[in-house]
Amino acid sequence: MPGSTLLSPSPDAAQQSTRRHRPGLVLTALLACQLMIILDVTVMNVALPRIRDDLGFSATGLSWVMNSYTLVFGGLLLLGGRAGDLLGRRRLLIAGVTLFTVASLAGGFADTPATLVAARIAQGLGAAMAGPSTLALLTTTFTEPRARMRALALFSGMASAGFAIGLIAGGLLTEWLSWRSVLFINVPIGALISVLAMRYIHEPERHPARLDLLGAATGSAGAAALVYGFIRAASDGWRDGYTVGSLVAGSVLLGTFVLVEARTAQPLLPLRLFADRNRAAAYLNFFLGPMAGMSMFFFLTQYLQDVHGYRALSTGFAFLPMALILFGTTRLIPVLLPRFGPKPMAVSGALLMTTGVALLTRLGVDTGYAAGLLPSMLLMGVGMGLAFAPLNVVIMTSVPPADAGAAGGVLQTMQQAGATLGLAILVTVFGAASRDAAAAGAAPDHVLLAGMTDAFTASALIAATAVLVALSFRREHGADGGTEPA
Numbered sequence: 001m002p003g004s005t006l007l008s009p010s011p012d013a014a015q016q017s018t019r020r021h022r023p024g025l026v027l028t029a030l031l032a033c034q035l036m037i038i039l040d041v042t043v044m045n046v047a048l049p050r051i052r053d054d055l056g057f058s059a060t061g062l063s064w065v066m067n068s069y070t071l072v073f074g075g076l077l078l079l080g081g082r083a084g085d086l087l088g089r090r091r092l093l094i095a096g097v098t099l100f101t102v103a104s105l106a107g108g109f110a111d112t113p114a115t116l117v118a119a120r121i122a123q124g125l126g127a128a129m130a131g132p133s134t135l136a137l138l139t140t141t142f143t144e145p146r147a148r149m150r151a152l153a154l155f156s157g158m159a160s161a162g163f164a165i166g167l168i169a170g171g172l173l174t175e176w177l178s179w180r181s182v183l184f185i186n187v188p189i190g191a192l193i194s195v196l197a198m199r200y201i202h203e204p205e206r207h208p209a210r211l212d213l214l215g216a217a218t219g220s221a222g223a224a225a226l227v228y229g230f231i232r233a234a235s236d237g238w239r240d241g242y243t244v245g246s247l248v249a250g251s252v253l254l255g256t257f258v259l260v261e262a263r264t265a266q267p268l269l270p271l272r273l274f275a276d277r278n279r280a281a282a283y284l285n286f287f288l289g290p291m292a293g294m295s296m297f298f299f300l301t302q303y304l305q306d307v308h309g310y311r312a313l314s315t316g317f318a319f320l321p322m323a324l325i326l327f328g329t330t331r332l333i334p335v336l337l338p339r340f341g342p343k344p345m346a347v348s349g350a351l352l353m354t355t356g357v358a359l360l361t362r363l364g365v366d367t368g369y370a371a372g373l374l375p376s377m378l379l380m381g382v383g384m385g386l387a388f389a390p391l392n393v394v395i396m397t398s399v400p401p402a403d404a405g406a407a408g409g410v411l412q413t414m415q416q417a418g419a420t421l422g423l424a425i426l427v428t429v430f431g432a433a434s435r436d437a438a439a440a441g442a443a444p445d446h447v448l449l450a451g452m453t454d455a456f457t458a459s460a461l462i463a464a465t466a467v468l469v470a471l472s473f474r475r476e477h478g479a480d481g482g483t484e485p486a
Contacts, residue, residue: 022200026141027151029196033097033134035158035165036189037127040069041419042166042297046316047179054179057113067231068117072124073131074416075224079216081132081409082268089133089140090203094194096130099123101190108183119183135408137201139396149393150334156389157330165323167301171316215260215268222253223413230417233424237431273407278342278473279398282391285346285466286414289387291422292357292463296322296380298423299430299452300360300373307365307445318369322377329385333393342390346470349387354463356380360456365445387466422462430455 044051044065051057051065084092100123107119138155142148173181229246236243261267274280297319304310304318336345356379363372392411399407434451442450 023142023147025196025200027138027154029193029201030134030138030141030151031154031158032189033093033130033193034155036097036100036186036193037073037131037134038158039166039169040123040127040186041066041073043170043173043182044179045301046167046170046313047174047182050174050179051116055110055113055116064117065120068120069124069127070416070420071224071227071231072121073127074227074413074420076125076128076220077132077409077413077416078223078269078406079220079409080128080130081136081406081412082212082216083129084133084136084409085406088203089136090197090201093130093133093137093201094197096126096128096133097190097193097197098126100126100130101187101194104183104186104190108180108187131412132406132409135392135396135411139399139408140401141201145397146334146338148397149337152392152396153330153333153337153389156333156392157327157385167297167319168316168323171311171313175311175313212260212264212266212268215257215264218253218257218260219268222250222257223417225250225253227417227420230420230424233428238428268406269410270406273399273410276398278394281469281472282342282346282394283410283414285350285387285469286391286395286411287418288462288466288469289350289353289384290415290419291425292353292459292466293380293384294419294422294426296357296360296377296459298426299455302448303363303452304369304373306448308369318373319377321374322381325378325381326385329382330389333385333389336386337390337393342394343470343473345386345390346473347467349383349385349390350463350467350470352379352383353387354383354460354467356383357456357463358460361453361460363449363452363456365449387470422459426455426458429458 048065057065080092080096103119103122103126107116107123110116110119135155138151139148142151169185170182173179173185225246227250229243229250232240232243232246238244257269258271261269261271274283300318301315304315310318333345356376359376359379360373367373395407395411430451432451433454434447437447437450
């Protein structure tokens with residue numbers, strides 16, 4: 001197997017001893033890093049019209065402001081996770097955050113479409129470097145079961161609520177300042193994270209290892225091809241030649257990747273991560289949950305603006321109750337998880353998500369926010385909090401420290417791929433139903449609602465599948481949410 005030997009000496013003991021242990025500051029730095037990375041998936045959505053007018057993007061080219069970040073971030077997460085295991089998670093976290101920060105600054109000063117897209121590509125690379133190490137460092141820093149559970153629950157809340165917070169922050173910054181401030185805001189945040197990481201985060205012990213170069217090439221290229229195929233399908237349809245070619249190429253490359261990983265002694269993705277039934281089910285639901293949840297953000301944003309005439313800022317604030325209750329629910333995880341175990345919580349959360357999305361199939365032109373939308377948002381907020389936070393604990397507390405970066409990379413890859421594929425599927429369903437309604441002579445608002453109704457129905461079916469997966473968990477007890485059968 002081709003590979004390159006990496007010398008991985010343990011960090012200098014004297015340097016480690018000079019770093020004071022400040023768990024609160026460590027947690028702040030890691031959660032801020034996660035929030036910054038997730039925010040950039042949605043924070044620029046509401047700024048896109050102004051970016052188009054200012055830089056002269058074409059209608060099709062504008063989508064690459066979002067897609068370039070998603071493509072690189074999703075395609076390189078596996079490589080970033082394993083690189084952190086081998087090269088040092090603290091080192092990769094700081095390097096990734098620094099690259100992300102510099103790229104944000106460059107993007108804020110961009111004066112051409114190509115410059116902005118290049119900056120977004122660099123942001124995606126930095127996020128792929130830092131993201132898996134953020135989750136792995138949480139696991140290795142907080143070793144006491146209850147403290148670890150609390151940290152992972154807060155991490156999950158940041159990951160889920162970040163989508164809604166991004167819409168709010170994007171609306172505020174775009175309307176009060178400019179679209180460039182959406183990128184500039186990352187600079188002080190990234191600088192603070194880097195300083196805190198250098199001063200207070202300890203580097204976990206590393207061991208000599210070989211980097212699986214063939215696995216890195218096939219896995220990263222395969223993931224990137226699939227993500228591109230999903231993005232292309234959302235805009236050009238499933239029959240588009242580039243869509244089909246990308247999906248086929250991605251599938252072949254990922255099949256090759258699995259064969260390589262099964263044969264190499266030190267794989268990029270240890271297949272033993274999927275040997276435990278609960279961990280495998282948790283990974284699957286981290287794929288299905290974002291597939292279902294993306295419809296809430298994508299279609300309700302259009303519904304509020306196109307049907308009810310909300311401005312961008314008002315649309316962002318419409319999601320605030322959902323973000324607050326989601327984050328509040330995650331704060332209860334350290335109390336609920338030891339008492340009930342992950343299975344009842346994951347099942348309950350998936351059921352609430354299914355109910356919340358199903359209620360949205362009843363939206364009409366005159367549906368009010370308080371009576372029609374808010375109940376669904378609150379159900380989704382509680383459901384996502386209950387469904388995802390325990391899965392973080394199941395995955396990250398049941399892997400050996402040496403595999404923590406790889407486990408975090410797989411988790412975030414599942415989230416990213418699920419959200420991208422889900423959006424592609426739901427946009428396709430939306431488009432077919434909208435065309436049928438338009439052909440039947442429906443009014444524009446009713447055309448939009450016809451498409452949304454079918455999309456929300458498909459989303460509810462995906463969420464219901466997550467319920468079935470959650471039912472496959474072994475019933476467990478224990479303070480750490482581990483995988484000990486009851």
